[in-house]
Amino acid sequence: MSISVSNISKSYDAVKALQDISFEVKSGELFGLIGPDGAGKTSLFRILTTLLLANEGTATVAGFDVVKDYKKIRNSVGYMPGKFSLYQDLTVEENLTFFATTFGTTIQENYDLIQEIYVQIEPFKNRRAGKLSGGMKQKLALCCALIHKPKVLFLDEPTTGVDPVSRKEFWEMLKRLQQKGITILVSTPYMDEAALCDRIALIQDGKILQIDTPQAIVKHYPKQIYNVSATNTYELTNALKAYEYSHSVYPFGEFVHYTDQRSDFNPTELKAYLESKNLSDLVIEKTKVTIEDTFMELAK
Structure with missing residues (x-):
């Protein structure tokens, strides 16, 4: 060595x-x-x-x-x-x-x-x-x-x-x-x-x-990560953090990276929740894991 x-x-x-x-x-x-x-x-x-x-x-x-x-x-x-x-x-x-x-x-x-x-x-x-x-x-x-x-x-x-x-x-x-x-x-x-x-x-x-x-x-990252975006990123981040099933929420470039506690997570359900918070132009899509995502998970 x-x-x-x-x-x-x-x-x-x-x-x-x-x-x-x-x-x-x-x-x-x-x-x-x-x-x-x-x-x-x-x-x-x-x-x-x-x-x-x-x-x-x-x-x-x-x-x-x-x-x-x-x-x-x-x-x-x-x-x-x-x-x-x-x-x-x-x-x-x-x-x-x-x-x-x-x-x-x-x-x-x-x-x-x-x-x-x-x-x-x-x-x-x-x-x-x-x-x-x-x-x-x-x-x-x-x-x-x-x-x-x-x-x-x-x-x-x-x-x-x-x-x-x-x-x-x-x-x-x-x-x-x-x-x-x-x-x-x-x-x-x-x-x-x-x-x-x-x-x-x-x-x-x-x-x-x-x-x-x-x-x-x-x-070996344990979860699926989603890119989430809306017209107001600040309000989006707060709404995601307040969601009862959220596991992790943090800004990532133009998106917010989101993971859910549940293994059977349905993005449609999350979108309905965010719309109820008056957020518009919502996008929720799967994305690839990066080393930064792994670091954020381990550092929690």
Whole structure:
């Protein structure tokens, strides 16, 4: 196993950031930690990259203990924190040279690993990092995390605040890095990105809710989900929540996602109820389950 986490817990005074977390990541796997802000993702990343000590539990990364072998881990992993943390007053090239020198290597020595990413920012190599766009900052940070050819790559919410095109390009780059044998642990609050991982762990309030492949998590969702829409979404949501047989109700894009307590649910009956609440232009139709639906169910 490339990463092994066993019964890790972490508290900040009265706040329990992580509660008995256990999971394993295989060598060469692209593993996703999926959850909202405040779920505990960053605390876990800091523990695994030796920047923070857990209160309880043990963990190994690339075969090294996160406490006893912290120096070996720091030479074996690449870490891209959620907040852009490079030197903003240094140029692109100066930042990359600095990190390569820190790890006793050069840009040229490991250029094959970063070439595909670096060629996109090379035209701006003399621009200060603080003046780059969000997507370019992201690519520079990834280059700096890769310059010493790490065995394991930690990416903490790498696409937060980045435009959709750059997000897509970034995940395509991760897939190609995975093909080079690098184990990748990535965290994200975006449920659509979960489907791009080999396996995912859904995390909420410092607890793991479920671990499996994205396909298996969706497949085992226990109920049929319905898209419901009406002229007034706010009143529709309140009416659905007040319905005596409702199991779950939450906004989902232009619709409200609804599940019913009954196995023999009849949409016609629900429509009649909503019409009695003076809601118009009603649409009730079956829809496919997403990872976000599964997360909402598990988090209830």
